[in-house]
Amino acid sequence: MSSRSKFSFVLVGVGGQGTLLAxxxxxxxxxxxxxxxxxxxxxxxxxxxxxVASHVRWDSERVFSPLVGLGEADVLLSFxxxxxxxxxxLLRRGGTAVVNDMAIVPVTVSSGSSAYPGDEHLARVFxxxxxxxxxxxxxxxxxxxxxxxxxxxxxxxxxxCLLPLPEEAWWACIAQRVPKKFLDLNHAAFALGRANAxxxxxxxx
Amino acid sequence: xxxxxSGNEAIARGAWEAGVHLAAAYxxxxxxxxxxxxSRFPHVYCEWSTNEKVAVDVAVGAAYAGRRALATMKHVxxxxxxxxxxxASFTGAEAGLVIVSAxxxxxxxxxxxxxxxxxxxxxRVPCLExxxxxxxxxxxxxxxxxxEKFDTPVLLRTTTRTNHSSTPVxxxxxxxxxxxxxxxxxxxxxxxxxxxxxxARHPLVEQRVLDVAAWAETSPLNRIEWRDRSVxxxxxxxxxxxxxxxxxxxxxxxLGMVYPVPVxxxxxxxxxxxxxxxxxxxxxxxEQEIRxxxxxxxxxxxxxxxxxxxxxxxxxxxxxxxxxxxxxxxAAAALDLPELPSRPPVLCAGCPHRGVxxxxxxxxxxxxxxxxxxxxxxLPPLSAIHSCGCMGAGIGVAHGAAKAGIGERMVAVIGxxxxxxxxxPALANVAYNRSNVLTIILDNRTTAMTGHQSNPGTxxxxxxxxxxxxxxxxxxxxxxxxDVATVDSYDVAGLEAAYKELMAHDRPAVLVARRECALLPxxxxxxxxxxxxxxxxxxxxxxxxxxxxxxxxxxEVDAKSGKPLALVDPDQCTGCEVCAQLCPHDAILTRxxxxxxxxxxxxxxxxxxxxxx
Numbered sequence: 001m002s003s004r005s006k007f008s009f010v011l012v013g014v015g016g017q018g019t020l021l022a023x024x025x026x027x028x029x030x031x032x033x034x035x036x037x038x039x040x041x042x043x044x045x046x047x048x049x050x051x052v053a054s055h056v057r058w059d060s061e062r063v064f065s066p067l068v069g070l071g072e073a074d075v076l077l078s079f080x081x082x083x084x085x086x087x088x089x090l091l092r093r094g095g096t097a098v099v100n101d102m103a104i105v106p107v108t109v110s111s112g113s114s115a116y117p118g119d120e121h122l123a124r125v126f127x128x129x130x131x132x133x134x135x136x137x138x139x140x141x142x143x144x145x146x147x148x149x150x151x152x153x154x155x156x157x158x159x160x161c162l163l164p165l166p167e168e169a170w171w172a173c174i175a176q177r178v179p180k181k182f183l184d185l186n187h188a189a190f191a192l193g194r195a196n197a198x199x200x201x202x203x204x205x
Numbered sequence: 206x207x208x209x210x211s212g213n214e215a216i217a218r219g220a221w222e223a224g225v226h227l228a229a230a231y232x233x234x235x236x237x238x239x240x241x242x243x244s245r246f247p248h249v250y251c252e253w254s255t256n257e258k259v260a261v262d263v264a265v266g267a268a269y270a271g272r273r274a275l276a277t278m279k280h281v282x283x284x285x286x287x288x289x290x291x292x293a294s295f296t297g298a299e300a301g302l303v304i305v306s307a308x309x310x311x312x313x314x315x316x317x318x319x320x321x322x323x324x325x326x327x328x329r330v331p332c333l334e335x336x337x338x339x340x341x342x343x344x345x346x347x348x349x350x351x352x353e354k355f356d357t358p359v360l361l362r363t364t365t366r367t368n369h370s371s372t373p374v375x376x377x378x379x380x381x382x383x384x385x386x387x388x389x390x391x392x393x394x395x396x397x398x399x400x401x402x403x404x405a406r407h408p409l410v411e412q413r414v415l416d417v418a419a420w421a422e423t424s425p426l427n428r429i430e431w432r433d434r435s436v437x438x439x440x441x442x443x444x445x446x447x448x449x450x451x452x453x454x455x456x457x458x459x460l461g462m463v464y465p466v467p468v469x470x471x472x473x474x475x476x477x478x479x480x481x482x483x484x485x486x487x488x489x490x491x492e493q494e495i496r497x498x499x500x501x502x503x504x505x506x507x508x509x510x511x512x513x514x515x516x517x518x519x520x521x522x523x524x525x526x527x528x529x530x531x532x533x534x535x536a537a538a539a540l541d542l543p544e545l546p547s548r549p550p551v552l553c554a555g556c557p558h559r560g561v562x563x564x565x566x567x568x569x570x571x572x573x574x575x576x577x578x579x580x581x582x583x584l585p586p587l588s589a590i591h592s593c594g595c596m597g598a599g600i601g602v603a604h605g606a607a608k609a610g611i612g613e614r615m616v617a618v619i620g621x622x623x624x625x626x627x628x629x630p631a632l633a634n635v636a637y638n639r640s641n642v643l644t645i646i647l648d649n650r651t652t653a654m655t656g657h658q659s660n661p662g663t664x665x666x667x668x669x670x671x672x673x674x675x676x677x678x679x680x681x682x683x684x685x686x687x688d689v690a691t692v693d694s695y696d697v698a699g700l701e702a703a704y705k706e707l708m709a710h711d712r713p714a715v716l717v718a719r720r721e722c723a724l725l726p727x728x729x730x731x732x733x734x735x736x737x738x739x740x741x742x743x744x745x746x747x748x749x750x751x752x753x754x755x756x757x758x759x760x761e762v763d764a765k766s767g768k769p770l771a772l773v774d775p776d777q778c779t780g781c782e783v784c785a786q787l788c789p790h791d792a793i794l795t796r797x798x799x800x801x802x803x804x805x806x807x808x809x810x811x812x813x814x815x816x817x818x
Binding site: 014024027028031037038039040042051063064066069072082085088089106107108109111113114117118121129 | 207
């Protein structure tokens with residue numbers, strides 16, 4: 001890489017959705033592509049159905065902070081719609097939000113004490129950030145690929161289209177992480193994610 | 206070849222490469238994964254000790270025996286282990302002895318925030334602080350060498366952000382370190398800390414601090430990075446990364462050893478810059494050391510004392526102090542967000558503690574709690590925990606309130622692992638001093654909070670040796686408490702009957718509420734989702750009041766009352782049947798009834814859920 005290129009990602013969702021696996025893969029893709037990489041997450045109470053966030057940073061020179069600051073993320077990958085709103089402030093102006101079209105209703109809503117926000121907020125909030133919003137029906141596409149649990153690989157497929165790395169670089173890292181008997185399923189999920197990432201140029205560094 | 210390792214994986218790797226022979230720990234976020242990882246390596250004995258003090262003693266014993274030893278814990282674990290940490294500083298050892306304290310700025314998973322670099326100063330123990338995973342590995346190896354070079358324990362202090370961040374690490378090979386002794390040392394002057402011997406050791410310990418400080422002057426652990434000299438930043442650990450990110454042009458003195466500090470190196474750096482700034486998380490430890498040298502500096506006048514740092518916090522503070530930041534701090538964009546419902550942690554669906562808290566909530570008794578998943582019993586609608594301080598505190602707190610003459614019968618609740626940790630001496634105290642505290646041991650047969658580690662009640666060790674389980678009921682009886690009952694935590698009526706029986710007498714009592722954590726892999730395989738019979742449900746709401754995330758409000762309402770009916774979320778329900786037992790209208794089918802109904806309709810049985818994550 002001749003000129004400096006760097007990318008900051010924030011992956012958010014609800015504990016148990018597979019954000020940690022996705023951020024591990026994202027980190028390894030960056031490392032294999034020759035970037036310096038850091039990844040940060042918090043374990044503990046958040047795993048019990050709480051909001052979870054992982055930060056991944058790639059830099060062709062050197063990454064210092066493992067954490068992405070306010071308004072610094074190039075990509076916000078949200079596994080759940082409301083969490084995309086909760087962490088929207090981390091996305092930089094003109095960044096890209098890849099949002100799984102999936103609502104996980106928290107107990108504060110099911111008990112009737114508060115309301116789940118409507119979809120109209122997503123378009124409005126990301127428009128206010130001049131951000132590109134890519135909605136991905138992760139679970140539906142994963143179901144088409146053969147198993148709803150592959151939604152995280154669908155989402156990685158969608159994110160992969162936004163970055164200047166060949167498809168094989170992504171698939172090589174994913175293939176290492178999934179059991180052999182699920183390779184075809186995951187490859188299909190990854191391909192569906194790529195095909196459904198929406199049109200648009202790769203994001204600038 | 207470089208691999209992405211978390212700070213914790215890197216510490217484990219470093220200990221292994223350094224030829225560690227023994228490692229002991231009690232699980233605690235953010236330190237837990239160090240021993241989990243190290244236990245998978247060959248040629249290292251690893252154990253979950255019953256608490257952090259025991260873990261340090263175990264490591265000390267191995268180091269006295271001439272074998273490199275490691276003890277790891279979260280920051281508050283070092284409070285528990287403090288007594289041992291101090292004597293180990295006085296005695297030193299025969300081989301490398303390294304203690305890891307994983308601090309938790311921001312309290313992601315802790316009851317308080319404390320800066321354990323203070324413990325290093327307090328006990329005169331050298332302290333290293335890594336800034337990423339490569340350093341976590343390298344500093345662990347350096348800590349063992351340093352320990353042997355100066356005959357001292359070494360504290361490796363990390364923070365959540367180094368423990369749980371992953372960065373590339375160059376792997377090395379294991380160094381085969383021969384045990385340094387064939388026999389246990391018989392050296393009373395060094396290892397028997399009676400006053401006469403300890404008095405002789407103290408000056409040696411103070412001299413050791415000076416020797417290490419002199420060594421630190423030229424150690425590669427500390428380094429000056431000269432850049433623009435208008436601002437110089439003294440920093441260590443993760444704060445170094447924020448300094449480089451936010452103040453890229455500033456000169457930096459990066460301290461890998463934060464105690465004792467290299468005095469001359471600090472003087473040189475201070476003399477070489479116009480404005481000296483200290484960037485450190487939590488306490489002004491380095492700032493005070495520098496001020497004691499008579500050197501003017503700024504630190505906590507710029508950066509916050511409380512909470513975790515991040516680039517945003519550091520950039521804002523630095524810019525406000527007129528430092529040249531990499532970019533102007535951005536204000537949070539005015540995003541006009543709707544009110545976003547929170548996702549508070551809750552007792553999981555199927556949590557065996559729910560039935561106990563439902564009972565205690567109903568009885569309206571005062572409950573002294575403890576540290577574990579079950580602390581979540583404090584949350585509404587159960588609201589059944591009224592104090593929680595630290596590991597093992599609840600039983601003593603309940604005893605004290607009872608002995609002081611409070612007019613209510615006190616209850617203490619404590620998990621199985623926490624009971625073995627520090628609950629046992631407190632229960633012995635109840636037995637001895639005879640208060641009428643009812644202690645409820647919530648025995649879910651695992652250390653659930655930190656991710657299902659084994660403990661003395663599980664019958665399995667960290668390295669998968671099958672051992673006998675400690676049997677709680679005979680143990681309690683042996684203490685002299687004879688009002689003891691063991692009940693299935695899912696048996697709502699049985700819990701209440703035992704509770705009534707135990708509360709009938711004015712003397713110490715123990716209720717063991719036993720049922721495996723519903724999230725254990727082998728238990729997950731047996732989940733069966735229950736179902737609501739809409740025709741029988743009246744929307745009375747009793748099942749909503751146990752705070753189970755698997756019980757939802759249906760869109761259907763009862764025709765008479767107009768209240769929403771109950772609905773069971775089949776993805777979350779484990780089939781614990783606590784709700785079914787509480788339902789006064791038998792509107793929630795039991796596991797057997799669900800199976801029967803499915804056989805009747807020809808539907809297949811619910812597929813067992815996937816055991817893995």
